[in-house]
Amino acid sequence: MTKYISLTNQVQLSTPSVQDYAVKVNELSHWFGEGLNRRKVLDRISMEISLGEFVLLAGPSGCGKTTLLTLIGALRRIEKGDISIFGSKLLHSSRHTRQRLRRQIGMIFQGHNLLRCLTAEQNVQMGSDLLEGLSYSARRDQARFWLRSVGLEDHMHKLPHDLSGGQKQRVAIARALAARPKLLLADEPTAALDSVTGREIVDLLKGLANDQSCAVLMVTHDQRILDVADRLLSMEDGKLLPSIG
DSSP states (O other), X not given: OOOOOOSSOOOOOOXXXXXXXXXXXXXEEEEESSGGGOEEEEEEEEEEEETTOEEEEEOOTTSSHHHHHXXXXXXXXXXXXXXXXXXXXXXXXXXXXXXXXXXXEEEEOTTOOOOTXXXXXXXXXXXXXXXXXXXXXXXXXXXXXXXXXXXXXXXXXXXXXXXXXXXXXXXXXXXXXXXXXXXXXEESTTTXXXXXXXXXXXXXXXXXXXXXXXXXXXXXXXXXXXXXXXXXXXXXXXXXXXOBO
């Protein structure tokens, strides 16, 4: 796998001020279902993530981790509480505001969500196409750079059905990184990867946090990568447990 190459100068973080926070979650609760089937899945979650901070979120399956990620990513409507992304509140926000914020958020989910009719390179270029002011060739070069960074230099022109599950996951990771997000939300990005590749991917994401002052919130069950985190958060039964580290 190609070693991560810094795209910008490393940013040294000082004590966060209000504008230094990428994410502020305040008393967030969420429910699924209606009537007698209504079930609380998040219970008064409050947390903050600074720009450039790498945070891991752990907890048993079904405790609400993925729901929290989708709410932070402006993919679900907030029912109670609020979330601020780069200082913009999501509660009662306009469609334009949510669209603007999503352009600054990279998302890696377990389903890959690759377009079957596009090659790996073309799928990743969908991320770089979000960057303004770049020519087509520059956006293509960005896509190729990130595919090399995740070890897929020899698979750029393959369609998703010709890739393994782990390779598809790496394409999805490259696509998210190609957009140069200021906030990266990742749901078990190493789940389909072997231990060596998984560690390299996490080191890549850590490099993104350091070099581009990108905030990273990553859901994981992988005990082997906990040492990479600036902070470890744990959830249980929809509640955020006291922070570790």
